[in-house]
Amino acid sequence: MSTEPLTAERILEATEEVLRRHGPAKATVVDVARQLGVSHGSVYRHFRTKSALREAVTKRWLDRTTRELSSIADDEPKDAEASLRAWLAGLFEAKRRKAGDDPQLFATYEVLLAENSEVVEEHITELVAQIEQIVHWGVERGQFTALGPDAQVARAVFDATSRFHDPAYAPQWLKPEILVEFEAVVDLVLGGLRLLDRS
Template sequence: MAEPLTAETILDTAEDVLRRFGPAKASVVDVARALDVSHGSVYRHFPSKAALRDAVTERWLARVSEPLEVIVTRRGKASRRLHDWLVLLAGTKQGMATGDPELFETFHELTLQSREVVAAHVEHLADQLGRIVADGMADGEFARGDAAAVGLAVLHATARFHHPAHAGEWGEPGLDEQLEAVYHLLLSGLAAR
């Protein structure tokens, strides 16, 4: 007896199909064929091709944000957590780009089509940073202010190191040192006077 078809199985297969055919050519029929089921079976879990692509994109972005949450909730100085969060985000995105450039490009193309999913991801990342900043403000390590606005500003200020639009720059020598320099600049701006 065959295993029941689950959303997770469909997403795993959809990632493989996207890797093989690319976002422009991959279809729900290709995913169904790879699963040896009818395309109607896939549509029972995902009502449209766009919904399936959004779910794949959301899952991929969760692979980025979930490990960052560990740093957000960790005890310790906010400045250290902020540093570790930025380094992990940059390292994760850069590692994805260099470790499997074809898959990274595929997901980058998907994110361009999944604007609502990406907006939610950016909001989530900014919220994580905002919570770290709020802890630093509460402890007197950072100057008081609007932690959510500061979190979003930090995310934007460090975009060169984690936004896929900059992936072509990630092989440049000295990039880690540049991130450290930006971090220290941000830290001096955040410091309580």
């Protein structure tokens, strides 16, 4: 048995390892407990059901991306266009890295994402809110045209770039020309947001 205190974070780390090894269909709470050297009852004291554990590990995985991008979104930009470009590139890179570095775990999370639509919706809401902050600053500084409510514009930007962050498109992210295609879409989106010359 382990002598380390059992924390929710340790359980989530072990769950990730078990999911990587066994996949979502075969991974059990008993496997997680075995990985930690504790009884499965100890795991259930932190997460009352297998579903709650899978939801928590999915949220943890998605939150990594949100945290990575928050440093861009939270830093009031001098140049909103450069910030939005950096944010979109950061999102694409984070998703590509997850798909490329650990394809087994990425495939597992695709299954979990389908199970935990509420967690996914919360994640998308957080990401769109980050875009909204950058759009707001761009409009406020006169760098972007107010094309509608900031939240609506932010969601449109998110949707327009979905090919570069929605896991359904992950096989395309390996194409040699994908970065050129990404830049073309981002240029188009930013061109649409740029302040129109009204003179």
